[in-house]
Amino acid sequence: MPVRPTVLTGDRPTGPLHLGHYVGSLRNRVALQRDHRQFILVADAQALTDNAHDPAKVSRNVLEVAADYLAVGIDPAASTICVQSALPALAELTLLYLNFVSVARLERNPTIKDEIKARQFGRDIPAGFLCYPVAQAADITAFKATIVPVGDDQLPLIEQTNEIVRRINRQARRDILPDARGLLSRISRLPGIDGRAKMSKSQGNAITLSASDADIIAAVQAMYTDPDHLRVADPGRVEGNVVFTYLDAFDDDSATVADLKARYRRGGLGDVELKRRLARVLCDVIGPIRQRRADIARDPDTIRDILHAGTMAARGVTATTLAEVRQALGLFELTKPDKCPAPE
Numbered sequence: 001m002p003v004r005p006t007v008l009t010g011d012r013p014t015g016p017l018h019l020g021h022y023v024g025s026l027r028n029r030v031a032l033q034r035d036h037r038q039f040i041l042v043a044d045a046q047a048l049t050d051n052a053h054d055p056a057k058v059s060r061n062v063l064e065v066a067a068d069y070l071a072v073g074i075d076p077a078a079s080t081i082c083v084q085s086a087l088p089a090l091a092e093l094t095l096l097y098l099n100f101v102s103v104a105r106l107e108r109n110p111t112i113k114d115e116i117k118a119r120q121f122g123r124d125i126p127a128g129f130l131c132y133p134v135a136q137a138a139d140i141t142a143f144k145a146t147i148v149p150v151g152d153d154q155l156p157l158i159e160q161t162n163e164i165v166r167r168i169n170r171q172a173r174r175d176i177l178p179d180a181r182g183l184l185s186r187i188s189r190l191p192g193i194d195g196r197a198k199m200s201k202s203q204g205n206a207i208t209l210s211a212s213d214a215d216i217i218a219a220v221q222a223m224y225t226d227p228d229h230l231r232v233a234d235p236g237r238v239e240g241n242v243v244f245t246y247l248d249a250f251d252d253d254s255a256t257v258a259d260l261k262a263r264y265r266r267g268g269l270g271d272v273e274l275k276r277r278l279a280r281v282l283c284d285v286i287g288p289i290r291q292r293r294a295d296i297a298r299d300p301d302t303i304r305d306i307l308h309a310g311t312m313a314a315r316g317v318t319a320t321t322l323a324e325v326r327q328a329l330g331l332f333e334l335t336k337p338d339k340c341p342a343p344e
């Protein structure tokens with residue numbers, strides 16, 4: 001049997017996942033799990049890099065994010081879901097990799113630059129935050145993943161990972177770690193309902209995967225369209241119109257969407273009618289996810305069991321990679337098996 005390629009992704013558990021996650025990555029993961037070896041990290045350690053003041057929030061959201069995964073159709077029999085902070089090999093790899101990247105390079109990383117600005121750290125950037133791309137390189141390489149399904153904002157992190165991979169391989173004088181490539185979905189970045197570049201819970205412009213029909217309708221009503229499209233008869237702009245961006249992402253009937261675009265451009269299609277269609281489409285996408293999520297959330301013990309089993313499996317995989325990297329770099333190895341003496 002040919003070896004199935006390995007896929008790795010993760011999400012920071014800081015709140016419920018939303019439609020941006022769904023179109024940017026979750027939908028791809030559900031499709032990939034059939035013929036790939038897929039690992040999905042609940043990235044709680046990464047979430048701490050800008051939430052150190054509220055670890056309880058991060059901890060609480062681990063189960064929530066796992067419930068979101070199961071609700072969208074991630075199948076624990078086909079994908080391994082694991083908890084990042086419970087994988088010590090990731091921390092150890094991070095510590096080694098930190099020596100193969102400069103602070104200047106981290107400061108130049110476009111994703112980090114944008115995020116530092118958005119979080120208004122000023123000069124008080126947590127060191128863990130500046131270095132999280134190195135930890136993410138550890139995540140990706142520990143599983144020897146070659147495919148990383150992500151939104152386009154994550155591509156600079158994959159580039160940074162591959163730089164580290166090359167340096168480690170050069171130091172090791174052989175290719176122990178594979179290159180990874182980002183897999184973008186057709187819609188790799190969903191704008192917020194306010195028209196801002198990215199849907200984000202912290203910006204308050206998101207529609208979550210557990211939104212009620214009433215939430216969805218309210219969000220669609222508030223959605224940014226064409227500010228110059230005042231009367232129904234006026235011609236309207238389709239480009240930059242969030243309602244059309246969402247129809248492109250979620251409405252399977254692309255012929256009708258093309259027709260609506262033509263009518264909107266010509267004039268004669270009102271925002272109310274257009275938004276009514278989008279609300280219906282989104283309710284149809286989210287409704288079944290919300291229903292499954294409610295069923296799953298009733299049984300948190302099962303979610304815990306899934307996380308436990310996945311994390312134990314991931315411990316084996318990541319510890320093996322760590323041992324290979326340690327050996328390839330020529331780190332000191334103890335001659336006796338490393339068993340701790342029992343405490344006094």
Ligand code: TRP
Pocket residue numbers: 008009010011012041043046136139140148150154
């Ligand atoms: N940085 C990702 C996010 O912001 C989360 C993440 C952590 C991740 N480790 C990863 C993504 C490894 C892809 C691969 O959501």
